[in-house]
Amino acid sequence: MRRDYFSVDIHDTDRGEVGEDGEPSRPTIDIAFDGPAAALDDRLAEAHEDRSSPTIDVACRLLGPVDGPADGVIGVTDRHTGDFLLEANADSEAVLEFVRAAREYGKRTDGTDRYRVRVTRGNADVMVQDKSTFLVYNDEGNLVRRHSLIPSGVEL
Template sequence: MRRDYFTVDIRPEPGDGGIPTLAIEYTGPEGGLRDRLTETAEATLDSSELDVAFRHQAETDGGVLSLTDRMTGEFIFEVPAPVESVDTLVSAAQRHGGDGEYEVRLTDSNGKSLVYEKETLLVYDEDGNLLRQRSLIPGSVEL
């Protein structure tokens, strides 16, 4: 799925839902995002079936935010995002809850939204090394 179909708005201050938000809007072909999030004809993937990660890109102040299917490892999408905004979201989530809660709000081209409450956001450097201190990793998770 093309990266230019997505825009990301990182809202570190709690919004209506009371927690920091990673708002992503999809403007590509109708049904494209929903198809990728659909597990069966009746159900979309739930929060426990999705992983969120951020990878720094060398020589830029940005990186790539990705959403993947935890069971298959398949990328649902990737979207460019600024490092500073992701760091601010991680800090806000750590302040918000014990393990660092935040939500991912996905809005499709029809204006319909899906909201996923998350506690894990893995941040990697440009060489693929996990940056534990800059990630959200619940205490119950072993890596």
Template sequence: MRRDYFTLDVTTGDETKPQITVSFDGPAKSFEDRLTDEAGMTLDTEQLDVTYRLHDDALTVGGSGVLAVTNRITGDFVLECNADAGMIDQLVSAARENDDNNADGRYQFSVTVNDHEMLSCDRDIFLVYNTEGDLLRQHSLIPSGVEL
């Protein structure tokens, strides 16, 4: 799946839950297959991991990296898209600031396919890795009590 088929939007607000929206504008059938299990049902959100890997050493505006969604059960990539590091930093900061208001999850994650919402869920965990693949705990969302 080509990364240029995907666009990423991050919205944050004082009173609203931060949101990541990944939009796909490519061949729908092949991507929809990645979002479904063998029975044709949309993957359960508990089966998905959302992560970000930096391309350079700074999680700042202008920095670059890749947002990835993987199937936790199979390890298969569902999608990868290029993402500005500053947008990711804003998401994590907003999720931490609004933590008390977000009982159902720290941020909202959704995927649209050709303007049709395929997946939408509340998420608590968002892992950020450096260029070497090491977890950056200070830039990640890890609920208390979760051991990695």
């Protein structure tokens, strides 16, 4: 599926922000899809069932130096099947700020999930999952641990 079918909006990254309920706001990656509906549905469904949250991984590959201005590509994959579900262009500075906010959110709440990823088509949610791991890779394909969300006890 083409990247230009997707747009990314990263929000709730203000680390002091609270929601209407007084709880910290969960950092969220919204990925909007505007391509052929069947293409997205086929990617996000496995044997006519929604893919479960534990099998979905979200990561970002930076397209330039970690400490310089560059774009990145957010990828969503299924770790059990190896299926590549989608990728979308994203601003690397926004992604790195998102990771910092998600890390802070995890410190301020009792839950294990650090952020939410939402894929939409039109006004409808196609996939909404709360996640704890977000891996960031540099432009050479190496994991950048200091900019990634890796829960304690997880070995990569």
